[in-house]
Amino acid sequence: MTSTPNTAARTGSAHEPVTVIGLGLMGQALATAFLAAGHPTTVWNRTPGKADGLVARGAVRAPSVADALTASPLVVVCLSDAAAVRDTLGPYRDRLAGRTLVNLTSGTSDEARDLSAWTAGYVDGAIMAIPEVIGTPEAFLLFSGAPEAFEKHRESLGRLGNATFFGADPGLAALYDVALLGVMWGTLNAFLHGAALLGAAKVDATVFAPFANQWLASVTGFVSAYAEQIDRGAYPAEDATLETHLATMKHLVRESAAAGVDTDWPARVQALAERAIAAGHAGTSYASLIEVFRGRA
Ligand SMILES: NC(=O)c1ccc[n+]([C@@H]2O[C@H](COP(=O)([O-])OP(=O)(O)OC[C@H]3O[C@@H](n4cnc5c(N)ncnc54)[C@H](OP(=O)(O)O)[C@@H]3O)[C@@H](O)[C@H]2O)c1
Structure with missing residues (x-):
């Protein structure tokens, strides 16, 4: 159903000129990584003083956006949002001809x-x-859009971290981004709720955390197994039925209420399972909840 992404190694010796537009917390890190890897680096920021440290380390401060764009074949932009990118670069769109614009600003696929x-x-x-981890193998970056442009600058972009290319649809990287952030927020909300629950019994979050992390390692195994079921469109209850999950979800709601901990999160978890069960998935695996998320249950 999906193509296999293309992962670039962080090796290479090309030191092409690079421009970084936007020197907030992330833009500073991007420019620093390019400089450290030996790229002639031109920088521009709305508040010019934020370039001072980079200039002291060898970057060139562009006097204007137009100069920044024409300084390099590879232009990386990292601003707060898409509106800022449109406002900042829009008037100089013609300067982009023949260049690669890599937009690392968070946004939607549209x-x-x-x-x-x-x-x-x-x-x-x-x-x-x-x-903090930009420029190290711990960082991973997702790209999609013009394949030839990515290939041309794959080595330079690999200086920022492990780079994966998802193909010609320019919206796909943003879609992965929000999906992965959703995984992060869901996981963190569950941890914070658990910490509140155990905190009510005077268990410190730092005592709970190693158990949460150990359990998360098991959960990653569930993710892989359920992904296969989702792609097959069959949800055999090889481990536990959704009905069994629902019974224990109710314990989480009751424990939360008894401890005076907010019940919104576990009640939502319970409600999702109840909708799947109402649609006929009582005896299937947890993966059958995908039907709720797909709007079919
Ligand atoms: N920080 C992270 O951990 C992280 C991780 C992943 C992705 N990102 C994404 O990276 C992007 C930048 O994040 P950040 O942490 O660097 O944010 P930040 O520190 O708040 O920096 C925002 C940058 O955008 C510029 N900017 C905002 N509005 C502008 C406008 N209307 N015109 C021109 N420049 C404008 C700011 O310029 P001034 O300096 O003049 O205000 C600054 O350079 C965001 O899309 C964020 O979601 C960040």
């Missing part, structure tokens, strides 16, 4: 597809990392 109309060399990107 925003990425709109911006891709600006230039044949548009690549959208999502950064699955914090600034």
